[in-house]
Amino acid sequence: MNALVLKKSTIVRKMIELAAVRARFALGGILAPGATARHAAELFSTPFGRGRQRAISAPDEGAWRGSIEAGEQKLALYVWGDPAAQPYVLIAHGWSSYALRFVGWVRVLRAEGYAVVAVDQRGHGRSEGESATLPDFVRGLAAVGRRFGTAAAVIGHSFGGAAAAIALRDGMGAAKCVLLAPAADLDAATSRFARFIGLAERLRLRMNRVLESWTSIAVADVQAHLDVAAIGTPALIIHDLEDRDVPWAEGERYARYWPGARLLTTERLGHDGIIDDRGVMAAALAFLRGETIGDRVVSTPNLPYGFA
Numbered sequence: 001m002n003a004l005v006l007k008k009s010t011i012v013r014k015m016i017e018l019a020a021v022r023a024r025f026a027l028g029g030i031l032a033p034g035a036t037a038r039h040a041a042e043l044f045s046t047p048f049g050r051g052r053q054r055a056i057s058a059p060d061e062g063a064w065r066g067s068i069e070a071g072e073q074k075l076a077l078y079v080w081g082d083p084a085a086q087p088y089v090l091i092a093h094g095w096s097s098y099a100l101r102f103v104g105w106v107r108v109l110r111a112e113g114y115a116v117v118a119v120d121q122r123g124h125g126r127s128e129g130e131s132a133t134l135p136d137f138v139r140g141l142a143a144v145g146r147r148f149g150t151a152a153a154v155i156g157h158s159f160g161g162a163a164a165a166i167a168l169r170d171g172m173g174a175a176k177c178v179l180l181a182p183a184a185d186l187d188a189a190t191s192r193f194a195r196f197i198g199l200a201e202r203l204r205l206r207m208n209r210v211l212e213s214w215t216s217i218a219v220a221d222v223q224a225h226l227d228v229a230a231i232g233t234p235a236l237i238i239h240d241l242e243d244r245d246v247p248w249a250e251g252e253r254y255a256r257y258w259p260g261a262r263l264l265t266t267e268r269l270g271h272d273g274i275i276d277d278r279g280v281m282a283a284a285l286a287f288l289r290g291e292t293i294g295d296r297v298v299s300t301p302n303l304p305y306g307f308a
Contacts, residue, residue, distance in 0.1 A: 070139040090118070150174065225256075
């Protein structure tokens with residue numbers, strides 16, 4: 001079977017699987033709305049299994065491997081260099097991802113003299129658990145901060161970027177912060193998820209209530225502009241205009257409300273391509289060296305959009 005035929009057959013199979021999922025949620029919403037909303041919440045909180053598979057086979061660039069406790073979970077820990085003797089950078093991976101996804105960053109950061117620390121979050125990579133929530137991600141990052149002290153920088157992607165911002169708000173120490181395609185709005189995220197699986201709006205709202213019962217946090221309250229205004233850490237936000245998973249506007253929101261933050265907009269990289277782009281890495285390193293990177297967003301309610 002040639003590559004083109006294989007690719008087409010894979011696309012068809014995924015379309016059939018998605019259609020079946022949507023049919024189940026449509027029928028469940030009629031017959032058992034409560035159970036269906038809970039099932040949707042469970043699915044929303046369960047990472048894709050392929051991240052675990054890739055984590056097991058990914059190269060580790062000579063990392064020291066250990067573990068760290070975050071709440072009741074033990075998380076897989078990766079350390080490059082000596083955080084006790086070198087300034088260290090904390091890497092925060094995104095949803096359904098894993099720490100070793102960022103070995104490209106490890107190489108360039110080590111070349112700049114940084115130690116690097118990362119964890120597989122709960123339910124991800126080599127760590128314990130089957131599911132995770134945003135508070136779980138925040139606890140994982142906070143555990144690293146308690147163990148290794150103030151970081152020279154934290155670099156977070158997507159869901160990990162949102163967790164990094166909240167961890168900084170809650171007192172985790174980092175001299176600088178770089179967020180790649182950060183998610184800014186949990187309610188918007190559940191809306192995108194609901195549209196994808198064909199979940200009716202009334203059931204999405206019930207799903208939100210289930211999530212709130214698990215985390216004790218209102219979904220509507222998890223929004224970047226409510227979290228970042230009090231953060232004093234200098235920040236660079238990097239987001240791609242063609243990001244289909246987390247819209248560029250969410251990264252812009254971080255830059256608009258985070259005091260002193262700057263926004264670097266990329267094109268044609270998408271949500272995951274931004275991780276591997278050498279230009280993005282170079283910009284982040286320049287920011288860590290103290291150079292001025294990106295634009296200062298000066299949008300206000302009276303000036304909907306503008307840069308300085």
